[in-house]
Amino acid sequence: xxxxxxxxxxxxxxxxxxxxxxxxxxxxxxxxxxxxxxxxxxxxxxxxxxxxxxxxxxxxxxxxxxxxxxxxxxxxxxxxxxxxxxxxxxxxxxxxxxxxxxxxxxxxxxxxxxxxxxxxxxxxxxxxxxxxxxxx
Numbered sequence: 001x002x003x004x005x006x007x008x009x010x011x012x013x014x015x016x017x018x019x020x021x022x023x024x025x026x027x028x029x030x031x032x033x034x035x036x037x038x039x040x041x042x043x044x045x046x047x048x049x050x051x052x053x054x055x056x057x058x059x060x061x062x063x064x065x066x067x068x069x070x071x072x073x074x075x076x077x078x079x080x081x082x083x084x085x086x087x088x089x090x091x092x093x094x095x096x097x098x099x100x101x102x103x104x105x106x107x108x109x110x111x112x113x114x115x116x117x118x119x120x121x122x123x124x125x126x127x128x129x130x131x132x133x134x135x136x
């Protein structure tokens with residue numbers, strides 16, 4: 001597996017704790033936890049409204065939370081360090097080693113190493129369907 005692929009999977013993953021005996025046989029499997037808790041993911045989804053890569057319109061259900069300052073390098077799992085990217089663009093950002101910056105107003109800046117720069121504004125949460133009262 002390439003380093004870029006590994007980095008992509010580490011951005012928004014499930015972590016499993018495995019305790020091993022002295023002879024390296026598994027002794028106990030811990031409960032899996034998400035690197036990005038669902039409540040935080042929902043908050044980011046409400047801001048981003050889908051993939052934030054320039055020109056992409058993939059909805060929230062097809063996205064992962066991307067750590068801007070990478071998790072494996074000590075990046076915090078918090079609102080200001082995460083944005084949504086679809087799988088295609090999540091892999092692309094890691095493979096191309098794009099520089100991503102997120103402003104406090106939610107504007108995301110993407111910079112390629114050859115100097116190209118693009119930005120996106122948050123789309124906000126997609127509209128929800130009105131509740132239909134049940135007849136009862």
